[in-house]
Amino acid sequence: MKSVRSMVLVSSDPISMERGAAQVYENLKTEIETLGLSDEISLTMIGDVGRHDALPFVIVYPEATIYGPVKPENAQHLVEEHLYKGRVVPELQASHKELTGKIAWVNARKGTLPAEQRIVLQRVGVIDPENIEEYIINDGYQALGKVLSEMSPRDVIEEVKASGLRGRGGAGFPTGLKWGFVAGTPAKKKYVICNGDESEPGTFKDRLILEGDPHSIIEAMSIAAYAVGANEGFIYIRGEYLLAQERLKKAIKQAYDYGILGEKIFGSEFNFDIHVHSGAGAYICGEETALIESIEGKRGEPRARPPYPTTHGLWGKPTLVNNVETLANIPAILRNGGKWYRSFGTPSSPGTKVYTILGNVNVTGLIEVPMGITLREVIAIYAKGMKNDVSFKVAQTGGSSGSIIPASLQDTPMDFDSFQNAGVSLGSGALLICDENTCVLDLAKVLQNFFKKESCGKCNPCRIGNERAYQILENISQGTGTMQDLDDLAMISKNMYELSNCGLGQTAGSPIRDILNHYRAEVEAHIKLKVCPSGVCPMSGKRL
Amino acid sequence: MTNKNEKDRSISEAVDSAINHFGDNREELIPILNHVNRILGYLPSEALEEISKQLKSSRSQLFSVASFYHMLSTKPRGKHVIQFCESAPCHVVGGREVWQTLKEAVNLEEDETSPDGKWSLITTSCLGLCGVGPVIVIDDDAYGNVTPEQIKDILAKYSD
Numbered sequence: 001m002k003s004v005r006s007m008v009l010v011s012s013d014p015i016s017m018e019r020g021a022a023q024v025y026e027n028l029k030t031e032i033e034t035l036g037l038s039d040e041i042s043l044t045m046i047g048d049v050g051r052h053d054a055l056p057f058v059i060v061y062p063e064a065t066i067y068g069p070v071k072p073e074n075a076q077h078l079v080e081e082h083l084y085k086g087r088v089v090p091e092l093q094a095s096h097k098e099l100t101g102k103i104a105w106v107n108a109r110k111g112t113l114p115a116e117q118r119i120v121l122q123r124v125g126v127i128d129p130e131n132i133e134e135y136i137i138n139d140g141y142q143a144l145g146k147v148l149s150e151m152s153p154r155d156v157i158e159e160v161k162a163s164g165l166r167g168r169g170g171a172g173f174p175t176g177l178k179w180g181f182v183a184g185t186p187a188k189k190k191y192v193i194c195n196g197d198e199s200e201p202g203t204f205k206d207r208l209i210l211e212g213d214p215h216s217i218i219e220a221m222s223i224a225a226y227a228v229g230a231n232e233g234f235i236y237i238r239g240e241y242l243l244a245q246e247r248l249k250k251a252i253k254q255a256y257d258y259g260i261l262g263e264k265i266f267g268s269e270f271n272f273d274i275h276v277h278s279g280a281g282a283y284i285c286g287e288e289t290a291l292i293e294s295i296e297g298k299r300g301e302p303r304a305r306p307p308y309p310t311t312h313g314l315w316g317k318p319t320l321v322n323n324v325e326t327l328a329n330i331p332a333i334l335r336n337g338g339k340w341y342r343s344f345g346t347p348s349s350p351g352t353k354v355y356t357i358l359g360n361v362n363v364t365g366l367i368e369v370p371m372g373i374t375l376r377e378v379i380a381i382y383a384k385g386m387k388n389d390v391s392f393k394v395a396q397t398g399g400s401s402g403s404i405i406p407a408s409l410q411d412t413p414m415d416f417d418s419f420q421n422a423g424v425s426l427g428s429g430a431l432l433i434c435d436e437n438t439c440v441l442d443l444a445k446v447l448q449n450f451f452k453k454e455s456c457g458k459c460n461p462c463r464i465g466n467e468r469a470y471q472i473l474e475n476i477s478q479g480t481g482t483m484q485d486l487d488d489l490a491m492i493s494k495n496m497y498e499l500s501n502c503g504l505g506q507t508a509g510s511p512i513r514d515i516l517n518h519y520r521a522e523v524e525a526h527i528k529l530k531v532c533p534s535g536v537c538p539m540s541g542k543r544l
Numbered sequence: 545m546t547n548k549n550e551k552d553r554s555i556s557e558a559v560d561s562a563i564n565h566f567g568d569n570r571e572e573l574i575p576i577l578n579h580v581n582r583i584l585g586y587l588p589s590e591a592l593e594e595i596s597k598q599l600k601s602s603r604s605q606l607f608s609v610a611s612f613y614h615m616l617s618t619k620p621r622g623k624h625v626i627q628f629c630e631s632a633p634c635h636v637v638g639g640r641e642v643w644q645t646l647k648e649a650v651n652l653e654e655d656e657t658s659p660d661g662k663w664s665l666i667t668t669s670c671l672g673l674c675g676v677g678p679v680i681v682i683d684d685d686a687y688g689n690v691t692p693e694q695i696k697d698i699l700a701k702y703s704d
Binding site for chain 1: 570571572573574575577578608609612613614615616630631632633635636637667668669670671672673674675676677684
């Protein structure tokens with residue numbers, strides 16, 4: 001996957017197909033195979049490039065050269081010249097007047113072939129996670145040594161602030177700032193908690209970090225504890241992640257044996273202990289105050305905030321809660337400096353992001369790429385295109401509390417601010433990619449069902465709102481919805497957002513908001529025509 | 545009568561083993577409940593009674609915690625518990641068809657236990673195995689990339 005040096009896209013909208021795009025694709029494929037370039041060149045069909053005279057387009061990255069109109073008989077020449085010898089073929093290039101509208105993004109990203117960049121997953125799958133020595137050989141515990149021997153807690157926080165690292169749990173809060181809040185609260189006893197209650201549907205990055213590189217979390221927590229003045233830490237791991245729990249327990253024991261946890265670590269005055277706490281199956285415990293309640297042995301119901309955990313957290317003491325992926329960045333930042341970290345990603349969202357790629361694509365899995373990559377690039381390069389070449393319809397980011405991303409946003413850079421400006425959210429980094437056979441109403445129904453079941457029931461807007469929203473969606477999917485239902489859905493979504501106590505309820509209305517914004521016509525077809533355009537919904541005529 | 549004694553004995557053994565392992569601290573309640581639930585398959589009210597005595601904590605509090613978390617059950621469950629992941633990533637890659645076949649194969653609806661006590665069928669939210677969806681988990685064994693055709697063979701492995 002890493003060795004891909006060029007990416008070739010062939011447009012496959014109806015006009016292109018009519019003009020022989022499928023044959024162009026086939027010929028390119030054959031030619032690439034003949035020259036033995038299949039491993040280094042990815043070839044993909046892409047959908048909507050907009051209306052142009054010069055269709056079909058063939059677009060070659062990283063040069064961002066746009067060829068068009070390309071005929072099947074041009075394929076051999078194109079592959080030989082451009083991909084084999086590295087020479088652009090000017091006579092086949094699309095004229096400049098064609099480069100407007102949707103195709104303009106290609107020019108804007110000239111010269112970038114987004115490659116995987118591993119910081120968080122650097123050691124995952126490379127070292128034996130059950131052997132502390134392999135971690136140490138691979139730069140492990142170097143950052144902790146440097147911090148304890150050369151840096152003051154204030155220096156550490158300044159370095160994290162300089163890196164611009166933002167929380168990877170979903171909200172994107174600046175990590176250095178949070179550390180500063182906890183450090184600035186005077187108290188004798190403070191806690192550091194690693195939030196490993198990863199339960200966002202479609203997200204399993206934290207599990208792989210915990211299972212594949214457990215010592216990086218121990219090192220990061222120790223650094224965090226030193227910086228904020230804590231001497232005790234908890235790793236809260238969801239109950240279903242048995243292997244992750246086992247690995248962490250083993251790693252903690254090894255760290256004690258090597259004097260990396262316990263008293264007077266590395267001969268300094270710093271003491272630190274870590275406990276592993278298992279969850280028992282509750283999505284809501286990923287919310288930091290619910291997680292704290294759960295560690296205290298209670299129902300995982302979120303607390304009212306403020307006060308925030310940074311001042312009143314575990315057992316009422318100042319507590320730092322960070323996500324697994326956030327923490328996994330820390331050792332590398334302290335080892336190489338905040339400036340180095342800023343060389344990855346975008347100015348407002350530095351660093352890398354781990355994404356899980358799922359859904360109707362050829363390759364599913366986990367990637368770590370710089371912030372700012374686009375969805376189209378993810379689908380074309382890492383997912384190796386849509387399965388069976390059915391075109392892309394909709395994506396869903398960040399598990400259930402992410403957003404529904406319509407195809408029109410697939411060229412928006414994926415970083416916190418660009419997504420926020422587009423009115424969508426990055427969430428926890430799951431990319432559920434769905435093709436034309438997906439019904440958005442059915443998708444929204446599944447997401448709503450998740451919130452309905454996972455709502456803790458403490459506050460009314462979330463408990464009742466989710467139940468009611470699911471009922472309405474169910475009715476529409478049975479062909480018994482009314483137009484009034486759509487207004488009700490909009491109101492429920494708004495009320496949940498404005499009135500719910502915690503993040504779960506506040507985001508639970510986003511699937512319905514998103515489908516009403518982007519796919520209203522499709523939803524209305526269910527109501528007015530009593531037809532599911534994708535042929536997915538049951539349409540049985542029942543009404544709840 | 546002997547049956548009841550035997551049941552009581554196994555319950556108190558499970559509770560003792562949990563408390564020996566985690567201590568009789570109220571803060572350790574969730575690990576204790578997890579442990580007992582694992583041994584007995586669910587949390588009978590006698591077990592909650594016993595834990596409440598040992599932790600010196602009220603039964604209502606214990607019950608409120610036990611009923612909150614999905615991995616804890618206050619109702620008896622079948623010998624084998626089938627969990628079906630109903631989250632979106634599994635759903636869009638064919639989960640719907642798998643669920644239909646699964647329900648028919650064990651002749652149960654969601655949250656039901658078969659009369660002979662062999663199967664319990666429950667749905668679960670994402671298990672973090674989305675790369676290989678659709679996913680079902682039977683007891684501690686996870687099955688990925690499940691197709692409706694495989695269901696029969698998978699269930700046959702649990703013939704005892």
